Amino acid sequence: MVEELEYVNAIVAGIAVLLIIAYVIKRLSRERERVPKLALYSILYIALIVLAEVTTSFADPSYGLFFHSIIFLSLLIPSALSSEKSSHFFQALSLAPLIRIISLSLPLAHFQPYAWYMVASVPVFLATLALMRVQGLGFREVGLRLSKPLQQGAVALTGIPFGAVEYFILRPQPLAGGLPLEILALLAIGLVISTGLVEELVFRGVMQQNAVYALGEKGGLACVAALFSALHIGWLSLLDILFVLDVGLFFGYVALKTGSILGVSLSHGITNVFLFLVMPSIVTWKTL
DSSP states (O other): OHHHHHHHHHHHHHHHHHHHHHHHHHHHTTTOSSHHHHHHHHHHHHHHHHHHHHHHHHTOHHHHHHHHHHHHHHHHHHHHHSOHHHHHHHHHHTHHHHHHHHHHHSOGGGSOHHHHHHHHHHHHHHHHHHHHHHHTOOTTTTTOSOOSHHHHHHHHHTHHHHHHHHHHHHOOOOSOOSOOHHHHHHHHHHHIIIIIIHHHIIIIIIIHHHHHHHHOHHHHHHHHHHHHHHTTGGGOOHHHHHHHHHHHHHHHHHHHHHSOSHHHHHHHHHHHHIIIIIHHHHHHHHHO
């Protein structure tokens, strides 16, 4: 019964994400002539990602791997046949299924759980750099620059409440326990880099750069935030998916308005540090 409810929650969350995207795209269709066609592709693509994530979580990870691989390969065809703007958009979208393909393919069982994120982030980072080179994107163009430092610092601090809220939503097991403080500090830095910088480079850097160019600001923000939240279906929480969707929209808006992903990268990393390290330790300490 519990598993059935979790399955329904995941489906409902996916439908909610799609409805939000469809509404935004419909509004945008009145503003740009070429948006409707790309918008339909985006909605279909997000729907396929949702189905692939549901398959991974509730059917069999190997089926999910196959599903994501088909999505990834299917994006190569329009990227080769479309105009430069559309081609770059499809190339950027391919990073989402690639993230899941890498995480499902790597032999992570041979590593400690706290090392999974760092191990998986290396090929994702290299693939993103390769795509940046293909598209001629420099580091400044994807937001790797210090712009409005006071605002970036304030944004970084939002990771503390974000991490606390998400912990009470998910209640995950501690990522690492019984390690010396200096090792935990290094692990925290690793999380900030692997889940903060790398993922924000993918989503708010390369992917949003292309999505906004192809769909406009509102459509691009909504599309990337929806993909970001869809990849959290595996946590089996409707509330968390909606929470991550809101956080993704906030990160996207900040990156768009400041021209930098440094603040959101730090916030994203700090969120996971509090989610997996700080909050579990506090709760454990209080129960002793």
